[in-house]
Amino acid sequence: MGAAASAPIKAQAKPPTGRILKEGILLYCETQGEEWKSCQFDLYEDGTFDWSFNGRFPEHVGSVKLKAVADQISVGKDCEEVPDCPEPPLGLTINYMMSYPHNYPKGTRPTDMKNNWIVFKDDREMKEWITALEDALHVKPLGVQSKPKKAPPQPRVPIASQLAPLEIQTEDPDSQADVQNDQKKTALNQNETKELQHTDFRLLLAGGQAMSRYSEDNMPHFGQA
Structure with a gap:
């Protein structure tokens, strides 16, 4: 029998810096098929997203530098397009879900990345967290790929300036x-x-x-x- 393919190695996240922008208890699911659990989440102003069971740091679960994976964060219905999307907890819908991958070395294929899942309990909680995440990542709106910027409009050139200058014929002395x-x-x-x-x-x-x-x-x- 052939050896099973090894999972991609997660990149070691550096300790967070700066103050905490947002903190609270959210429902977390590590992978499809597992139950949803309550986790303490802390969002730092440098974009670090920490989560742990039983309060802050007693049982540290994970830490992600969201700035490195901002373009792979999915929110709401977009989560359906992410592989191995779990079912939302009873009483909630996929509209309140958000997925984000772990940090991996540069060059890792998105399909090889393991995703994490959280779910917000209502519109208000979701809006507060999304706003805090956008402020930390400097991305608006979160989870939507930015459209290419339009070329700035060219200044209108007066028609008179486009005409060739008139050549005044000077008579020869001879x-x-x-x-x-x-x-x-x-x-x-x-x-x-x-x-x-x-x-x-x-x-x-x-x-x-x-x-x-x-x-x-x-x-x-x-x-x-």
């Missing part, structure tokens, strides 16, 4: 000189044209006067002998 020369040439041409027009007009006027004198000299003079 081109400006060419334009000025062209303007001077045009003015000279206009003056020459005006001068030619004046000359033609003077010639035309002189010719007209000459023709007038010629006509007068050659016209017959009626009435003269």
